[in-house]
Amino acid sequence: MTQVLFYLILGVCLWALGLYGLLRLKESIRRIISVNIMGSGVFMVMVALAARSEDPDPVMHALVVTGLVVAISATAFALRLSVADVQEDDQ
Amino acid sequence: MTAALIALLLPLFTALCLLLLRSRSGVLVIVTSLLTLLAAAWSLYDVTVNGPQWLELGDWPPPLAIRFQLQPITALLLVFSAMIHLLVAVYAAGSQHSKTRYTDFWPLSCLLQGSLNALWLSGDLFNWYVTLELLGLAAVALVALSGRKAYGPALNYLLLSLGASLVYLLGVALAYGRYGVLDISLLGAMTEADTTTRIAWWLMTLGLMLKAALWPFHLWLPRAHASAPTAVSALLSALVVKGPLFILWRLWSEGAPTELAVEAGPVLAVAGIAALILGGWSALRTPWLKSLVAYSTVAQLGYALMALGLLMYWQLPALDAALWLFVLAHGLAKASMFLAAGELQASLGSKRVSALRGTTETMPVAMFAFAVAGGSLIGLPPSGGFLAKWLLLEPMFETVNHWPWVVGILLGTLISAGYVFRVVALAFDRADPVPPDFSPDRFAHWLALLPALVVWGLALISEPLIHWLTGVPL
């Protein structure tokens, strides 16, 4: 039960929790939050994989940075879409 | 390889210039689509002459760098997506009814084409994740163009697409964890069938099936495509759903070990048949014209899924040709069907199928385009659809115990004939009195007819087509 395995399992649990939230919740802001949690789960798996070798694997770190930027741009779009969806007053 | 690179970078540059100049002129986009088509055609010629080529980005050695791979099938897909883009750009600029003229449709469609070309060329698992994300965001942005009524389905499409990308990404992480390499062709040499690989491949498959709206995960597609503007739904149905299918094909035919592929083949084939039957059934029952066409997309993708499943199950590379002919034929037919349906709906002013009564009188050309495209979807003899179905059926005739697959295809053809003739039969009734502001757009009708005729012409060039797709020498 090394540290890497512990964080791998933790990442998988976060990913499953996010998936569960995405399937179950109805309020769109909460679903966006659960997609973010799912993303953090995958990133934790990737960083744990990177931590296997003595000096951490730079490719995985670069991929997670890319994933983070992709996640925030998708979240920004989804949030603005969910807000614009209900704005009856101003349109 | 330079031609393919030009076909990839040209749309990206145009999109950036359009944004910088804040111009919304369709002419610039049409010219670029034409140039991209020429570049793609040149790359097709280049690849048929001196064979497949690789381009390591930045000249780094293989395991590290991302590699662009130019195969005959990739060049053909580049030509196919450039053709569809050119058609839709001309429609969006030319037709009166298209609502997308004064919006950001132009840079978004250029970015869509750029990301699709990047997807066809790339061979790296994580690079595919980024291109899929780019594709998904562009598609949702285009769906959201048609105003407030499209925000709900667009948001649902976006969230499911993000979830599917993360399912795919977890598969990629596990595959990288297990083999330490991201390039698909290098992976192909290293993979062996153990639990981690099986789970990683199934995760990637589930993520991609949701993004390609394949059968069990297709529920978001009809609402998203029906509420999108006509030009956008044509783009989405013909091109965007094909990207993930291409990755699925590369994953299973190139990346996965054979016993894993043989084990997963029947599951995908059965899902294909289910897509055919259930997709067709909902297309038969839906009262709305555009969601009928959208459901038919789900059904037709069942053919492609079945071809992929059988390809893996019997390890028969000849079925590649069937799979990609289905994709090409369906893309062309669906583009013309959506343009025709959009025109019919815009001129008659009603979304229902029942409003199409007597359109052969009022709008003969649009209805003819719809019927011809429907013919190719069913697979009537000289069309591209028939060619693909024939190639799919050929290996099944060898042994008698393949009969369940043949019955599946038969049922699928019956149901697709059902929902196409449901519309065409209605069109031959007596026309209701025409609404006062009835102004059919002749130019758009002829434009919708063009791809339908091209798909029927596929049979004429079937010999070189099959040669390109299977790599069998002429």
Place this chain on the structure above:
Amino acid sequence: MSLHEWMLDGTLGLLVLILAVAVLHVRSLYISIVLFIAFGLLLALIWARLGAPDLALAEAAIGAGLTGTLLLAAYGRVSERRRKAEEPLDWHAGPALLLSLIIAVILMRAVWPLPDLDSALVPAVADQMAQSGVGHPVTAVLLSFRAWDTLLELLVLLLAFMAVRQLLPSLPRQPEAWPLLQAWSRLLAPLSVLIGGYLLWRGSADPGGAFQAGALLAAGAILLRLTGLLPALGWHHFWIRALILGGCMVFLAIGVAGYWLGTGFLGYADGWAGPLILLIEVFATLSIATTLTLLVIGETREVRE
């Protein structure tokens, strides 16, 4: 794992799980957003624990900072009805819960053999580092070895911004900020610009880089805009457009120039790698900062010609 390390990782893991479950199951939307911001900050600590300082920076700046501001901006605009809609998420029932549990167990089996394998790319990066023109391996991977990923990622950011522009956002009236808040943001914004520049400069030799620096600059600009010290930024200003598109354009131009000069698409001539990468990073930082700022606060209803 020694007992001490075991205790530390156990607490971190417990904390992150409690936060994640609380975020999904707490009734009021407001609390779940604030807890999610805390979750982001905690993730930054976990990345630091797992030996990834770049990610700690990026997660703190992007994950907690900007996502938190975005969520609360959305919460601010959501109508009263949705804010009160308590979402009782009951634990016991639900096939989705069962499905997720089964998937989690299957995934644990898949993950079990992974820790003792290692990746072929780590030695590959190590011996290619010399030609990459940059000292820090992560920046080398981001901007030399996998430059195409980074370029596509800049396009994803640009695409998200273009998509948001279609939705004609409207920001409710802005109450006058307190003088203390204005004074404080006058101090914080230059500090974040300073630290952002510092991170960008160090990016080539130590953890840091375009994305973390861009996110920090964006946080500073958002604060200035919120407290009314910055004029309304809109897409109709040419310099805003030039800033946003600058990142992608420079990157593409250098890539194509590389291909034309024969060092391969997105390849840098051997002597030129360092300065070229720095040039790309500067433009990318400015483009990311402007795009993220406008994503969070883009509120001008620009005129449709």
Place this chain on the structure above:
Amino acid sequence: MIILATVLLLTVLFGLWRVLRGPTAADRLLAIQLFGTTGAAFLLVLAMLVDIRALRDAALVIALLAAVLSAALVQYLRRQEKSN
């Protein structure tokens, strides 16, 4: 040294209880301030522990970010109070 890091995390854990139960909205924002300070402390201890110099920059960024975030959120939420 590790014990100190764990103690810091435990203080955060108990602090969360107040954030969950806290009556007023301002209590919730305490979480960000709490995480900012304790997070920076944790990172400094970790930087000494595993001897990665870059973690000190991360601590600086977290501290700065907590400040920027709580200022921005107060302004956002105030505006929300103002508008309804």
Place this chain on the structure above:
Amino acid sequence: MGMTVITPLLYWLSWIFLLLSAGFFIAGTVGMLRFPDIYSRLHAVTKADTLGLGLLVIGLSLRADDLYSVGIMILIWLLVMGSGATACQLLARYGRESEGDTEADDVAS
């Protein structure tokens, strides 16, 4: 840890400071849990934790290898001190301002 540089005296001195800072962090959290209203809780979090961080910085800088990291740590401490004080004032004012109309809203949850 940079054992080579520091003498045993400095080692024990830094342990004292570290324990003190842990004590203040714990005090801050206990204050946050036990105090009756928002304003006193604000002080608990901002003031106690900042002092805790200050002692931590002193303790760690005794062990630090070079002046650069000491400089960074002191900068962090100054930043946290400033942000603690301002955030405390902002949140208190926000708590008061929102006390009027949203009291009912939050007590329910």
